[in-house]
Amino acid sequence: MITSTDMQKAAEFIRKNVSADDFTLSINGSEDLLTRFAQNGITQHITGNKLNVNLSVSYDSKNGSASGNNLSKDSLKYLIKTASEMAKLNQPDPEFVRSEPAHILPEVDNFAQNTAEITVEEIVSNISLCVKNAESKNAKLSGISQKHIYDTFLATKSGFEGFDRSTQFSHSMTMKREGVETKVSRSVKDHGRFNMQGMIEKLNSQFDSLNNPVQINKGHIPVILRPAAVLNWLHYLIWTFDRRTADEGHTPFTDQIGKQFFGKDFTFRSRLDDPDLAASKFLGGGVPAENVDWIVNGVLKNMSATRYYAKQKNLKALRPYNIIVDGGDTAEEEMMKMVDRGVIINNFWYIRPTDRKTGEWTGLSRDGVLYFEDGKIQKSVTNFRWNEILHDATKRILAMGPSVQQEYYAKVPTLLIDDFNFVDVTTF
Amino acid sequence: MDFLSLAMDTAKSLGADYADIRIQKSYTEMIYLRNLSLKNTSLNEIYGYGIRVFKDGAWGFAHNNVFTTDEVNKTVKKAFAIAKESGRVKYDNGLVLAHERGYIDSYKTPYCVDPFGVPLSEKVELMMEVNKTMLNYAEIKLAVFMLECRKDEKLFASTLGSRLDIQTVYIEPTITATAVAEGDSQSRTYSHGGQAKGWEWIQGLNLTERAVQVAEEAILKVRADSLGAEERKTLLLDPNHMALTMHESVGHPTELDRVLGWEADFAGISFATPEKLGNYQYGSKIVNFVADNTLEGGIATAGYDDDGVPNQKWYIIKDGILNEYGNTRATAPLIGNKMSRGCNRATNYFDFPINRIPNLYLEPGKEKLSPAELIADTEDGVYIEGRGSFSIDQHRENFQFGGDMFWEIKNGKKVRPLKKILYKSNNPEFWNSVDAICDERFFQTFGVTNCGKGQPGQRGRMTHGGTLARFRDIRVGGSQ
Numbered sequence: 001m002i003t004s005t006d007m008q009k010a011a012e013f014i015r016k017n018v019s020a021d022d023f024t025l026s027i028n029g030s031e032d033l034l035t036r037f038a039q040n041g042i043t044q045h046i047t048g049n050k051l052n053v054n055l056s057v058s059y060d061s062k063n064g065s066a067s068g069n070n071l072s073k074d075s076l077k078y079l080i081k082t083a084s085e086m087a088k089l090n091q092p093d094p095e096f097v098r099s100e101p102a103h104i105l106p107e108v109d110n111f112a113q114n115t116a117e118i119t120v121e122e123i124v125s126n127i128s129l130c131v132k133n134a135e136s137k138n139a140k141l142s143g144i145s146q147k148h149i150y151d152t153f154l155a156t157k158s159g160f161e162g163f164d165r166s167t168q169f170s171h172s173m174t175m176k177r178e179g180v181e182t183k184v185s186r187s188v189k190d191h192g193r194f195n196m197q198g199m200i201e202k203l204n205s206q207f208d209s210l211n212n213p214v215q216i217n218k219g220h221i222p223v224i225l226r227p228a229a230v231l232n233w234l235h236y237l238i239w240t241f242d243r244r245t246a247d248e249g250h251t252p253f254t255d256q257i258g259k260q261f262f263g264k265d266f267t268f269r270s271r272l273d274d275p276d277l278a279a280s281k282f283l284g285g286g287v288p289a290e291n292v293d294w295i296v297n298g299v300l301k302n303m304s305a306t307r308y309y310a311k312q313k314n315l316k317a318l319r320p321y322n323i324i325v326d327g328g329d330t331a332e333e334e335m336m337k338m339v340d341r342g343v344i345i346n347n348f349w350y351i352r353p354t355d356r357k358t359g360e361w362t363g364l365s366r367d368g369v370l371y372f373e374d375g376k377i378q379k380s381v382t383n384f385r386w387n388e389i390l391h392d393a394t395k396r397i398l399a400m401g402p403s404v405q406q407e408y409y410a411k412v413p414t415l416l417i418d419d420f421n422f423v424d425v426t427t428f
Numbered sequence: 429m430d431f432l433s434l435a436m437d438t439a440k441s442l443g444a445d446y447a448d449i450r451i452q453k454s455y456t457e458m459i460y461l462r463n464l465s466l467k468n469t470s471l472n473e474i475y476g477y478g479i480r481v482f483k484d485g486a487w488g489f490a491h492n493n494v495f496t497t498d499e500v501n502k503t504v505k506k507a508f509a510i511a512k513e514s515g516r517v518k519y520d521n522g523l524v525l526a527h528e529r530g531y532i533d534s535y536k537t538p539y540c541v542d543p544f545g546v547p548l549s550e551k552v553e554l555m556m557e558v559n560k561t562m563l564n565y566a567e568i569k570l571a572v573f574m575l576e577c578r579k580d581e582k583l584f585a586s587t588l589g590s591r592l593d594i595q596t597v598y599i600e601p602t603i604t605a606t607a608v609a610e611g612d613s614q615s616r617t618y619s620h621g622g623q624a625k626g627w628e629w630i631q632g633l634n635l636t637e638r639a640v641q642v643a644e645e646a647i648l649k650v651r652a653d654s655l656g657a658e659e660r661k662t663l664l665l666d667p668n669h670m671a672l673t674m675h676e677s678v679g680h681p682t683e684l685d686r687v688l689g690w691e692a693d694f695a696g697i698s699f700a701t702p703e704k705l706g707n708y709q710y711g712s713k714i715v716n717f718v719a720d721n722t723l724e725g726g727i728a729t730a731g732y733d734d735d736g737v738p739n740q741k742w743y744i745i746k747d748g749i750l751n752e753y754g755n756t757r758a759t760a761p762l763i764g765n766k767m768s769r770g771c772n773r774a775t776n777y778f779d780f781p782i783n784r785i786p787n788l789y790l791e792p793g794k795e796k797l798s799p800a801e802l803i804a805d806t807e808d809g810v811y812i813e814g815r816g817s818f819s820i821d822q823h824r825e826n827f828q829f830g831g832d833m834f835w836e837i838k839n840g841k842k843v844r845p846l847k848k849i850l851y852k853s854n855n856p857e858f859w860n861s862v863d864a865i866c867d868e869r870f871f872q873t874f875g876v877t878n879c880g881k882g883q884p885g886q887r888g889r890m891t892h893g894g895t896l897a898r899f900r901d902i903r904v905g906g907s908q
Contacts, residue, residue, distance in 0.1 A: 036883055038690040041486075041519025043758075044780050045510045046884075048478075048491035048503075054470075064548075065470035069493050082471055089548040091556060095465040124513045131517055142692035144883045174693040183693060248569055250606065250613040349696075350819040354830060354907045355848055357613045362819045362828055362850075383821060385828060385852070387907060424852055426826040428699075 011155035020057035029151040038142040055079040061096030099156035100286035110166030112190035143173030160286035182206040182368040187408040213380040220419040222342035243303040252359035262298040263394035267326040280321035327403030327413030335416040337375040344370040385424035432585035438504040446482040448586035452777035476777040481507040485522015486514035491778040526760040530589030535731025539626025543577040561639040570606035590736040598622040605643040607650040616646035621875030652845040658905030662809030671874035671892035681824035684755035685783035696822025708750040711859030716791035717745040726787035726891035734781035737770035775886040789893035793865035804840040811835040866895035
């Protein structure tokens with residue numbers, strides 16, 4: 001794998017050989033091992049190192065960018081030549097911003113030796129364990145187990161230089177037998193904190209709670225969203241969480257900064273110092289990352305902004321680098337007693353915008369749906385399609401479970417939401 | 429150094445049952461213009477090789493970008509070692525590859541003007557003109573032009589003796605205008621997706637004229653009404669819109685790897701299971717879906733797939749009946765097929781080839797019928813152009829689609845624009861509701877260059893096509 005010294009040498013070469021007024025060099029490397037399995041057997045097995053070297057140069061405000069996957073001098077010379085020629089032929093960018101100067105960067109801990117040392121034999125043994133569990137239930141198991149070591153390096157003509165090394169291990173598996181199908185997935189930065197046996201038990205628990213689903217009517221129904229569903233939803237909320245597009249009138253967040261736009265129980269932050277979660281030392285272009293409160297008790301505090309837009313509007317250039325949603329202390333059993341009836345959803349699927357301006361999204365349930373009534377689970381039910389204005393749904397949060405780690409970058413709670421808008425039922 | 433031969437000789441000496449190497453150099457030029465500001469002007473080059481080794485019914489794949497004898501040999505050994513590890517948890521009693529032979533051949537996308545030979549200044553000048561045209565309208569607050577050009581140069585060799593030299597090219601221009609008025613924001617897009625053509629295609633598109641239409645329709649749309657509550661209606665779907673519906677509701681469910689459950693943990697499975705082959709009424713009798721990886725201008729057309737199987741043409745749905753899948757050498761034998769249809773494709777050198785949708789189109793109607801005649805023959809319905817919101821379940825059965833532009837049809841005429849229209853349907857209801865398809869004079873193709881599938885995710889590409897078609901009795905309404 002390429003080392004940080006190799007990357008610094010490349011930056012030195014670029015500094016000496018680029019004649020442009022400005023440049024930004026970005027190098028991203030990874031060492032990857034991915035083992036994919038389906039129907040109780042391994043179907044795909046990949047190993048290798050990847051590298052992306054991107055050079056952006058500017059003459060006055062004219063930009064050009066070239067990238068490759070090699071750090072040899074010949075390759076770097078090619079990038080300089082290509083990016084420079086593009087910049088010279090280009091038109092001036094009225095939104096040009098000079099590259100970032102040197103910054104003091106926050107300390108983050110994204111690397112775990114435990115993860116870096118996982119071997120292919122261990123991964124295959126774990127998959128074998130999971131498959132044997134599925135076979136004991138006369139079920140079929142499909143999923144992926146993967147380990148990555150990532151290197152991120154950024155250097156600019158204005159003096160910024162930053163490097164970070166991170167690790168990630170993730171395991172995901174879907175168990176299926178006839179009409180019963182459910183999934184668990186988790187990723188961590190430190191494999192030492194990963195409990196495969198616990199994950200198998202969680203899969204078994206979800207699987208055993210399901211049986212062949214029956215259809216119930218669509219409509220406005222209270223829903224308990226388990227953490228995987230909540231995180232899936234948040235990914236899409238964040239997708240539109242941009243200050244400029246809000247200010248330009250394209251999203252529901254127009255003129256909402258500082259206002260109670262979400263439910264009063266909804267708080268979403270990014271934090272550098274959570275010991276379980278990966279964080280970023282620096283954001284795009286070399287802006288130092290910092291702790292950010294995005295939504296506090298339903299009040300919209302901050303939104304993502306590019307370096308250009310932040311400068312124009314006297315804002316900070318920000319983006320969510322990890323996701324922490326504050327939780328509560330209500331157990332799922334308690335939630336079921338708080339409403340007459342409802343459904344428990346393990347995950348969402350295929351979320352897409354239906355109306356960008358109002359913030360309405362559509363999606364489906366996936367990985368098992370349970371119907372409860374009188375405080376108890378009654379039966380498995382078929383999947384639903386929903387069309388919901390997601391920020392409005394946070395105003396209907398009735399209770400929250402504790403915030404739990406779902407992925408290496410996210411902690412979210414289970415949510416009980418009233419009157420979720422289910423507009424269709426599926427055939428399975 | 430002949431790295432192709434070296435890799436294959438090393439794989440054979442290790443005892444591989446089958447192996448192949450794909451040396452691939454991919455160039456992507458991206459230009460992204462937003463309100464006259466160039467947000468991205470970049471040329472990306474990715475060069476390396478991927479080696480697949482098949483041993484005792486299991487795969488191993490390793491990739492590298494260092495071209496030395498030592499590194500090529502190491503990469504083969506890594507692929508071989510993890511193939512052996514894969515064999516510890518075999519799929520059934522081990523995979524079997526469909527019969528194939530070796531080929532020595534070459535393929536090149538036919539074009540006149542290499543898009544990578546056109547100066548950046550010429551491209552940017554055109555894009556600026558289009559952007560300015562759209563921004564001339566006061567209501568247009570956002571004008572975007574994205575241009576992507578991609579070229580792939582592949583050398584493929586296999587232990588079957590194949591030696592293939594393949595060069596493919598596509599171009600994809602997309603222009604979007606967004607109007608803001610009356611508290612709403614609505615967009616309109618012009619795009620044919622990616623097309624395997626040279627720059628001469630762009631020169632013939634008259635994009636500045638199209639920009640006028642796009643901007644004016646965005647303004648019409650932002651001021652348009654929506655429909656009320658959902659009700660059953662007739663839909664007229666243009667081929668650009670249908671490119672997306674057929675991709676999601678016919679293309680993906682007939683990928684054999686999904687049918688077999690290989691995507692169960694991620695992209696999902698398929699309702700179109702093998703016992704339905706030859707008897708399942710997928711569509712009405714006039715519905716014929718053709719898979720054609722020999723299609724001129726098609727972006728899955730490459731001479732051969734990444735199994736080294738020649739491109740082919742076949743029916744996925746014939747006279748409305750599910751006829752056959754798209755498959756690969758590893759998936760075809762699992763349902764008793766002796767040969768592969770050649771749908772195994774990887775995006776970059778470091779990607780493992782996966783079962784992909786072929787170029788797939790709805791065959792034009794056999795009776796003479798023009799779009800104007802079809803509209804005139806429709807009393808009450810909604811005409812949908814272009815692609816919008818789309819969402820489909822993981823079995824590819826139940827779905828909801830929007831669109832890019834909507835028109836109300838009354839008494840055989842387009843009477844007013846609409847916005848925020850969604851329709852819900854499922855398989856087999858949707859394709860069985862087709863009662864009219866315009867004829868081949870109006871056939872158009874649309875490329876999809878962003879088909880996300882696989883783990884790690886790959887961006888696949890294929891072309892879809894068709895003519896204006898009519899669907900009866902579909903649930904249509906405003907959003908919510």
